[in-house]
Amino acid sequence: MAAARPTPPLASATNGSPHKPKTGRVATPNFSRTSTDPGEVPRSRAGALWVGICVAALVLVALIVFMLQNTEPVLVSFLGMEGTVPLAIALLIAGVGVGIVALVIGTVRITQLRRRRHHTG
Template structure:
């Protein structure tokens, strides 16, 4: 089999090296996003964990029994448990009221009336 001769061609220098991209005059540098949904979720999770840790510490430090009276019922329960139940009750009331308000705003938006209009 015949051997091919080695190539003795010199590298060509007809191309220019690639440099950094040139911006148009007056263009501003790209800015970093201030926040994303993922970063907001991560922040919310971190804050939730901190609140949970504080709640657990509170419950461990307040285990003494207290007398509770509600709607004619009487009894004793740990202070932390009674406050936790009261807090959950308030949270449920807030969720119900907020859900009703969101439903009202959605109905108003679907009806085409401006939100500032009075009946």
């Protein structure tokens, strides 16, 4: 029977271990998106686009169901004008209006940041 080889004691960070980072920072493991598993396919933009299209399709189906269930006419007043429209259409128009306002505000902010970067850098 062979004798078991003794394992060396673990080096502490205070005794000049060669594994201690010289910069004083704690070493962090390098996690990457690629896997060592040969069966795993790496993520791509096309895959992310496909997921986005699937989510958009589900939202569209939910929106269609909402519109079909809310067809009662409601009185809508806007800037002195009045009329009756189905509830779903009124809410859809309001939602699209909010989306347009958000896009305009976001575009103004992005333009502002690009100009600032262009002038300072």
